[in-house]
Amino acid sequence: MGAVVGLGVGVGLLLVWSAFALPPTQRRDRPGRLRGVLAEAGLEHVGTSSVVAMCVVLAVGVGSVIQLVTGTPPIAVCFAMIAGYTPVGVVRSRARRRTREFAEVWPEAVDNLASAVRAGLSLPEALGNLGVRGPEPLRAAFDAFATDYQLSGRFGDCLDRLKERLADPVGDRVVEGLRVAREVGGGELGRLLRNLSGYLRDEARTRSEMEARQAWTVNGARLAVAAPWAVLLFMTGQGEVIQRYNSSAGVAVLAGGAAACLLAYRLMMRIGRLPVERRILS
Secondary structure, X not given: OXXXXXXXXXXXXXXXXXXXXXXXXXXXXXXXXXXXXXXXXXXXXXXXXXXXXXXXXXXXXXHXXXXXXHOOHHXXXXXXXXXXXXXXXXXXXXXHXXXXXXXXXXXXXXXXXXXXXXXXXXXXXXXXXXXXXXXHHHHHHHHHHHHHHHXXXXXXXHHHHHHHHHOOHHHHHHHHHHHHHHHHOOOOHHHHHHHHHHHHHXXXXXXXXXXXXXXXXXXXXXXXXXXXXXXXXHHHHOHHHXXXXXXXXXXXXXXXXXXXXXXXXXXXXXXHOOOOOOOOOO
């Protein structure tokens, strides 16, 4: 028994000593979810605090207006929550639209890259050339890459910063493929780019067809969720009717309706969702 107690005391003292004597390990924090969505939306220069502040301002402003009009705090809280989520919803919608736009132009960008390499340009020069002759949505990122490479000359670091600017899963695959081709060398770069272009074009066409078939599910789910709250907003001018929600039963009806709308919307989106490509190489 004494040996066990002595061993425990020794381990405890060792842990206390290591906490003060050993240097702390550097942990690389992953960006938050909101920061990632801002990057995917092309708003990497916008701070998360600004988005949160906008959400708070909208929530307080809309809630105050509804409270003044109706005099019913439960309804004011509901519309304040909807208004507070609006900036996040707009950013997410912009991110999805930007991802679809990039998926459509990546095959053209890879074709231009293959043509430049076939014409005798080096890989960094071909990438910088996309900032001038590449597809319009990608030009800013590749123009910044060209500037980075001229200043530093470190191809790998410039590719990492290019990935951060693009914040796109397809862009991750393209950049990592170019990195491997650069490190391995050889004459297979042209064939790799041609195969990649064909694959990306087929993938974009297939996904476009699937999204066209999915559109009715998404639009139906959004319309079904928005309709009850639009009706409630129109009823705010009817004082006698709206005051019925200023009670425990009214609060229960509003809470139940909000929960039902949220559950139904999530269920419909899950049924009709498409596989989402994640940035596993970021």
